[in-house]
Amino acid sequence: MTQGEKKQGRSxxxxxxxxxxxNLDRQLAELRKYVPEENIVTDKMSGKDLERPGYQALKGSLGLRRGDTLYIKSLDRLSRSKADIKAELEWFQKQGIRLMVLDLPxxxxxxxxxxxxxxxxxTNILVEVLASIAEQERQTIRRRQREGIDAAKKRGKKFGRPRKEVKDWDNVYYQWSQKKITAQKAASIxxxxxxxxxxxxxxxxxxxxDSKR
Known part of the structure; x- marks a missing residue:
């Protein structure tokens, strides 16, 4: 993005x-130093995924455009998931949108x-660091889940129905993985x-x- 694009773009x-x-007050007070009040979008929802109305509106056709700048207080305002944050940084970069993180000078x-x-x-350094952290977190979670499942099986616990028994699983999973439908839509189907x-x-x-190892 050129300086000319930045000056022409919106914040x-x-x-x-x-x-x-x-309360959003502290974040809003910081953002108002850089952004007009009417251009601040908010959500009061968990950061466990990206399916939030305000954030999705920002990324929609009436929201951010090439040359615009988005200000946030910290990276975890985008998501709690390092993998999701990495994906969003890559999306902003590809779309020509500058991301300013107040807590990251x-x-x-x-x-x-x-x-x-x-x-x-x-941005590339941030993406690489986040990718590394996300992979470590995934490995830790998988190990703990496997340990928990093994321990539960030893106690004789039986788990819920396998995904292959869920009608049309393969088709719906493929559509979701290609971002053609949301998780909510997939669950509904x-x-x-x-x-x-x-x-x-x-x-x-x-x-x-496991099959790739």
Whole structure:
């Protein structure tokens, strides 16, 4: 993104807390230093996934465009998932949208025209670090889940129905993995809860990982 593009682009802010009982005031006060009040979008929802109305509106056809800048207080306002944050950083970079993270001064730097590669370098470093952390977290979670399952089986516990017994699983899972439908839509088609859907997705992905080892 060139400096000219940045000056012509618009500035947006995004703030999120995990529940309706939490307060956005501190984040909003910081964002107002950089963004007009009317351009700040908020959500009061968990960061466990990206299916949040405010955030999805920002990424929609009436939201962010190439040359725009998005300000957030910290990276975990995008998501609690390192893998999701990594994917979002890559999306912003591909779309030509500058992400400014107030808690990460290196993302806030202004660079002379012709040196925009510095911004890309900072983003690429963040992506690599997040990818590494996300993979470590996935491995830790899989190990703990496997240990828990093995311990439960020893106690004689039987687990829920396998995903292959869920009608049309392969087709729905493929559509979801290609981002053609949301998790909520997939769960609705399969007539299961979204929590059950994510559990089956985890089984599918763990089986895929094991088969590649």
């Amino acid at each position: 947006f802010g995004y703030a999120r807390v995990s529940s309706t009982g939490q 290196t993302t806030m730097i202004e660079v002379p025209e012709g040196q925009e590669w510095i911004i890309d370098m900072v 399969l007539k299961i809860s979204r929590t059950q859907f994510y559990k089956l997705v985890q089984e599918e992905q763990e089986e895929g990982s």
